Amino acid sequence: MRGRILGSLYWKLSAAFLVPLLLVGAGYTYLTLFSSEMYFAETSQRLNVGLAQRIVEDIKPFINGKPNLEGMNQLFHDVMVVNPSVEVYLLDSEGKILTFDAPKEKVKARSVSLQPIAEFLQSDGKKLVLGDNPRDLRTPKVFSVAPVTLDDKVVGYVYVILSGEEFDSTADRIRQSHFLTLGLQGLLVSLAAAGCIGLAALALVTRKLRRLTAAALAFTEGDYSRRVSITSNDELDELGRAFNTMADTLSQHVSDLERTDALRRELIANVSHDLRTPLASAQGYLETVLMKESDLSAPERQSYLEIIFSNMERLSRLIEELFELSKLEAKQTQLHVEPFSIADLANDLAQKFAPIAEKKEVRIVPEFSQNLPSVVADIGLIDRVLHNLLDNAISYTNSGGEAKIVLREYGSKLRVSIEDTGVGISAQDLPYVFNRFYQSRTHGKTGGAGLGLAIAKKILEAHGEVISVESRAGEGTKFSFELPLAKSRKRTRAYSEAAYESLESQ
Template sequence: MKFKSLYSRIALTFAVLILLFGGMCGGLDFFAAKRHQQEIVQRLSQDLAKHIADHWPLVKANHLDTATIGELFHMLMVVNPSIEMYLLDKDGVIKAHQAPPGRVQLTQVRLEPIRAFLANQPLPLLGDNPRNPEQASVFSAAALQQGGIPVGFLYIILTGDAYQQQAEHVWGGHIFQSAIWISLGALLLTLLVGLGVFAAITRRLDALTCTVAAFEEADFVGGLHVCPKITASSDEIGILARTFERMAERIGNQMQLIKHQDELRREMIADVSHDLRTPLTSLQGYLETVLRKADDLPLVERQRYLSVAVRQSRRVSLLADELFELAKLECEATRPNCETFFIQELAQDVLQKFQLAAETKAVNMNTVWPNELTSVYADIAMIERVLTNLLDNALRHTPAHGTITVTVEPGLHLVKLRIADTGEGISPPQLAGLFDRHSPLRQNASKKHGGGGLGLLICKRIVQLHGSKITANSRLGHGTAF
């Protein structure tokens, strides 16, 4: 079974932690209970060895009376079968005991625990068990002296073989078994409750995951419909759900915008293909005619054909330049290289470029701006491109003896630049979509004037890059103002 879901991983981790925690607590409880039991036994019999040494002569003539204490040891062990008594010399060597032959496996016990016991160190203290060297036991001890001279020790093991046998039966008894089953039941109940709580928590996450997956399968269209109970929650899952909803709304809007832009791009490609097909077809036709009839065509006719071909090639070149410029402006990496300059000086320079064409067409070009120069912060090359496009359009659409006026109106934070002409004007339906890619005026401009008809789109994009906007007002027969 593969644990891939969040709930299965949490459940497995929680179960392992519960088992580890339960085992650790059980081990600690067992150890603490055993130490507590040893402490109680040692405290209850702490003065047993001293009491026997005070009331029974164990030393005679500065020597241990090993011959006469056998009867004492036997009597005391009959009275209390759990104890085992040993008589030690001052080096800890066992001099007397009351055990069957071969049962005592040590000939000497360590004196460090005995000295700690006599010094009243904290209990329990464990010493050597001569019958079972591998298992230290609690004990009672008393120093044996005569005339202030240390002779040996009375060493009593308080948990002897009989005690250990009874203790083993206790661990397997009803009370201990009941405690084990109660502990296991408590662990199991804790595990089940924890798994139930985790299931309730992860159920909302599962629902949110399924909702996001459905949103993805729908190509990020239609919004993210999360259960209101999840979004109404004030915890982290509710916050996450509400964040996902806002994110899905933005993604949906962006997908719609991308699709819309893609449709516009497809329309643009179709329009450009149509615009290119006409001049290219004309160019190809005239060139083929010149090529086939090179020997029969008069010189004047040949020059006319070549002039038309050159004009069509220029139209294709202009359209390609405008497309490249518009694509570069629509790139997200394009940013204006802004600097401070005087807008009147730039406008005057652009007007001078059209002065000769205006005089040839008998069009007046006027300026209306304050005597003091007005500084602006913008990309001078981009703004020059805007002025060039707008003045070129105005000059093409203004009849003889008409007027083009460039007005500069300084404001508090912005400068309004107005280019107005007295040309033919634009009808309201055409004015509404003037700056769109599919504007009818774009196709008309391409057909009439040989350009790509993308000048206004380029102007709009440049102005947008500067954080501003461009608008147009017009009346048929009264001209247009940008």
């Protein structure tokens, strides 16, 4: 559990924030102290740039070519009494230490490098230069130096360390003083405050991520209504919006799948019923014929056989519809596109359904001219569409009603409409009438798989056309679609080649 907490994004971001902050703070402290020391060192060097020269002018460091040790030692002592922070040395022309005023064990070096001395003299003391510290060669110091000449020849140097041991000791005590401690404490407090503010900001950022994670987990557990609240327009809220959009899409897909599954189960039940009903009826009459063959008269036997044949026809039609819909959905139906007379096809269909309509006392009304131009389509499949639509119109129209076949020319297309004055379709059923598993519950007709409209829709989609429906419950229904006229059809080949493009999205 502890490892999981420390491995969380919050602690990773906190570490990524605090570690650089502490490093920057430490670096800033170091640079501040270093810069302060360099500032005071350069200030001291510039203020005392002429100190060594004044010593040379006050006393002769060399007499008759030999070091004036007694006089120089006394002068060194006086200078160091007046200014305890300095240390004075007399060097020969090669940098060897000739004399100084200090215990011998204090001075570790026997000579100093002439390179810093030459650099100092060349810059005339206007540039910060650090030279060798005879008491500790590991820590170079600021200095003042002046050449000692005899007969225009440099015979030695007066070398003055401006921040000697006394200066270092005093500086160490100052570092431990109240003011420096207070300054460091102030820096630490500032870093701590910045760290706390940064951690609080990170907590606000990761809180949005935690909410998004909680919503995602709830969604995976089945709470499809869970969404993320959006409070601003930053990147995390954009991520939240994307999650909400994804959740809406997935929820819709889940709802569609649930609806499809329910319709599939209903279809299976309906198909099972439609298959079982004619089979059971045929089986019953066959058993009667077999068991009572000697007792049945010829007219009775003929009647029973006709009923059996009718049930077999009904069963065959249902199986054919299922097979046809399956082929259309699998895009296995080949279109045979050719010009034909839609008026002749409509007349044939009206004559075919005339006995059925007459039996139901429904009137078939053709509303079209016999001189309509030909259309380009698969005549067999279009006949199937008209058959299904007219069959529906007659089936759902009460006695005394009408079923119209309307053909109208519109520019380069011919509009086909099948209208009835039947029971109509309710508003809640209307969007789903073409669904392959849907069957309206408001129709007076019961049973049947309801595949006719699904087949019609797929056939027209294979032709690159769309079928529409207009209906009001209790007032009737109108199905319409269009077909291209043969006289203006310049893309007949493409029509066949692209026949199933509209099915790609199904």
